[in-house]
Amino acid sequence: MTISTRKTVLAGLAMFGTVAMLAACAQAPATTDDTNSAAASDFLPCMVSDEGGFDDKSFNQLGFEGLTEASETLGVKPITVESATETDYQSNVQNLVDQGCNLIVTVGFNLAAATVESALANPEVNYAIIDDTADLDFNGEIDAPNIKPIVFDTAPAAFLAGYAAAGYSKTGVVGTYGGLQIPPVTIFMDGFADGVAYYNEKNGTTVQTVGWDVASQTGSFTGGFAAGVDSLAKAQGLIDQNADVLLPVGGPIFLSAIEAIKSSGKDIAMIGVDADLYETYPDGADLFLTSILKGMKVGVAEVVAGAGADDFDATPFVGTLDNDGVGVAPFHDFESKVAATMADELDAIKAGIIDGSITVESPASPKQ
Known part of the structure; x- marks a missing residue:
């Protein structure tokens, strides 16, 4: 299935800041912690919501809280954009690419096509998507090596x-x-x-x-x-x-x-x-x-923290009863x-x- 076809499928189913980062001051020879902190200060995590916005008391909000928690720990300020309708997905993702985001987290199955399209066009950017495996061909393979699925067996x-x-x-x-x-x-x-x-x-x-x-x-x-x-x-x-x-x-x-x-x-x-x-x-x-x-808050925080520590891979995070x-x-x-x-x-x-x-x-x- 092509990306354009997936977009059609999703449409059918539906008928159903300026970045502020820590400035690195002149320092003595770096310790391991200093090095990690300096690396994190160059890291810019970002997020695109699905419809409903980041105050929906549900999945968008939980994703936002995970992003915020990890960003505070890393000492960076994330960029977030909200989607009012499905027509916003592609432009919102591109907006974050244009702002130099290192990791773009997209919230929801409906953003799969826009996420894969952007990931394939921007291999130097890492992506994570909540509630989708980024498998547009349904062959069991993630369609871009720079996308990490965050999924849950609910x-x-x-x-x-x-x-x-x-x-x-x-x-x-x-x-x-x-x-x-x-x-x-x-x-x-x-x-x-x-x-x-x-x-x-x-x-x-x-x-x-x-x-x-x-x-x-x-x-x-x-x-x-x-x-x-x-x-x-x-x-x-x-x-x-x-x-x-x-x-x-x-x-x-x-x-x-x-x-x-x-x-x-x-x-x-x-x-x-x-x-x-x-x-x-x-x-x-x-x-x-x-x-x-x-556990979307936990899943997102773990992925963002890992990416901020230069430890990112496309292996899916799968939430289960067993791992809480x-x-x-x-x-x-x-x-x-x-x-x-x-x-x-x-x-x-x-x-x-x-x-x-x-x-x-x-x-x-x-x-x-």
Whole structure:
């Protein structure tokens, strides 16, 4: 598949500073630490967001926090640009190349084509991309040697959340909907629905998942990652089907789900994605049963720090349950509302997934 073809595919799916660096003062003969510091001062890390911006309380924000943390440690000031729409991706990446960035981190699957195109045209620049393997030909090979994927096998973590949701549900119906029908979204939905099915298998229950069908890979999507009328309608549609646990997957779309829940007047819980939304969005804390976590902040910080120390390679960073790259947040205010045995059950399931006795698979899972 060519880059232009991939752009077409992504478009189809969607229908679904001036740099301030530390000045090196005149110094005595350099020690090892002095040398590393001098090297870091010449390093300029940069980042391009996907739609939603760096304050989305979700994946863009987590990536930004990782970049900021590593940059502060290195003593450099990063450059960041936000994408308002998909038409901004290519120009935003080129903008950072033109500003002399040494490492450009792109946030999200949707930036894959722009990232690969720029990496091939600028082999002296290093790139990292979150939530995509930069494999436009789908042959298992990264398409440029200067791109490092930062990906996460979130299906097992979502499986745990699905199990908990089924155990909590009083109506026997739980629901999920997504922003765009792309792998970083559907992987959550696959794991969630399979976790509900596993709960039914183990407990003799018939909790139903609405909004996503794993077998047919079809379900409910807003067509973007913005909160608003479309997301509100999708959430309301699940509520109308009697769902009392909602999993909105796609950055800020969760804000519309909160609106729908409050308008309904019903006792409905939510599950967050990417970050622990109980902490990042305290205004909705009383609604969050748990959140499905992706260690994007840690992954980005590790990659940026490595590149700043002149230690960059294209080997993918893959977050898993085993390395704590993915997981589930505490029940917080719902601790007394879930079964007393639920935490122990989830610990046992997590151990089973890690040792291979419980298989959790998704078509969207990254190759490891």
